[in-house]
Amino acid sequence: MDFALTDEQRLIAETVSAFVTAELDPHADEVERLDEVPDQLARSIREKALAAGLYAANMPEEIGGGGLDAVSMTLVERELGKTSFALQSLVARPSNILQACEGEQRERYLLPAVRGERHDCLAMTEPGAGSDIRSMRASAVRSGDAYVLDGTKHFISHADMADFAVVFAATGSEETAHGPKSLITAFLVDLDAPGVEVRRGSDCVSHRGYHQCELAFTGCRIPVSQRLGEEGGGFALMGEWLGASRLQVAATSVGRARRILDLTLQWAAEREQFGRPVGRFQGVAFPLADMATELEAAELLTLRAAWKQDNGGMTDRDAAMAKLYASEALGRIADQALQTFGGMGLMAELPIERYWRDARVERIWDGTSEIQRHIISRSLLRPLGA
Known part of the structure; x- marks a missing residue:
């Protein structure tokens, strides 16, 4: 290769x-x-x-x-x-899901977003529907030439800086082998529309300045022309357009891990104890070797998935493996970096404690590590009929 x-x-x-x-x-x-x-x-x-x-x-x-x-x-x-x-x-x-816009939607949402004139956010997660997307309760009921949207979304990243949201809501239900599940439809919703309230969420330990918010919809009328895709087709749209977000998390994790390793190497080379740099002690040097090895593995796994996407062969398993390994490697690398810095690693004077805090969310958003393991394991067992 x-x-x-x-x-x-x-x-x-x-x-x-x-x-x-x-x-x-x-x-x-x-x-x-x-x-x-x-x-x-x-x-x-x-x-x-x-x-x-x-x-x-x-x-x-x-x-x-x-x-x-x-x-x-x-x-x-x-x-x-x-x-x-x-x-x-x-x-x-x-x-990427904005590429599903058609007709007037392109002029009103897609193209202004590309030009930097309008900014979007995604609204899927609810207090009772995180990983189980199809259990969402926010509903959009057809009423003439509009849908009436009611419900609450939370953990909606940077909604306080967005002009509109791609909102996923239940527009019906169907029976499945696991009981009734919501039929999901996507909508383009202007955040200054009547019946929409944007609230700052609770303070988060990770990524200060990048806020998670709550969106409350009360009798919000959405014209049928703002439906994204077909009614009931929201889940398929997620699968078609949002898989790349896992690669984004993986790549971001690789970049942050690289920054952490560089800072840690510099500290280990300059910080002295017992008359020599701490990096000369095996208790520090060997973990540095592990950090570097994990970083290289995470980057190769991520680039491999991206290469397969470019060549039309990336599967959900490829993206899940990259996201799982890179985000968890980042967590281990950040934790070991803090240990190497010792007490100073916890001080706000240095950026290590920030990177340590920021690393934690990568294993949760865009699909938890458990969800990624589910995707991977099912892809391994399904061909065997298990």
Whole structure:
């Protein structure tokens, strides 16, 4: 197998790395302290990302996006993953599901999102429906030429900075081998529409400045023209368009793990105890070797899945393996880094405690580690009839 990147892919990675260093990293401490990205700073970063050609890199060229292949996007996410999530999210990658927009929806939602004029968020999770998406209770009932949406969504990332949401709601039910399950439909919902309330959620230990929110819908009328796809086809849309989000989490985890390892290596080489650098002691040196090995394995697994996606062969199992291993490797690497730094690793004076906190959510969002293991194990057993 040829593991070499093309010249263009190397240039993409170098360009994003330089952008992170010059435009994002200098503001990371301020965002961490404020738990906010100031409005003026957010506008400035978006404008610079647009000018640099980094905005909407995941979208096809024919609609104004960057048109990057999956491997190149993995490199972009890897480099962005080295800094504050609240800041890197401003170098926006509109949700791939917007490519399902048709007709007027393209002019109202898809194209403005690609141009950076409007910003989207995804609303699936509910207080009683996390991993079990088809148990959601938020409902959309047909009423003439509209649907009436009622219910609550929570853990909706950056809804406080979004103009509209792709909302998944139950529009009926069907009997399955496991009992009745909701039929899910997707809708494009403007967040300033009557009957929509956006609330900041509880403070989160991970990714300060990148807020999770609650969306409350009360008698919200959604024109049929804002239905995304067919009625009852929301679950299929998730499968078709949202699988790439697992690769994004994997790539981001790889980038953050690389930043953590670099900081830890520097500390181990410079910090002295008993008259020599702590990295000379096996108790520190051997874990460094394990960290580096896990990082390389995570990156190769992630790039392999992306390469398979580019060649039309990526399966749910490939994406699940990449997300599972990279996110869990990040957790282990962050924990070992903190141990190597000792007491200073827990101090806000250094970024290690931040990376340690931030690492925890990667094993939860976009499908928990348990969900990824379920996907993987079912793909192994199903061909055997088990």
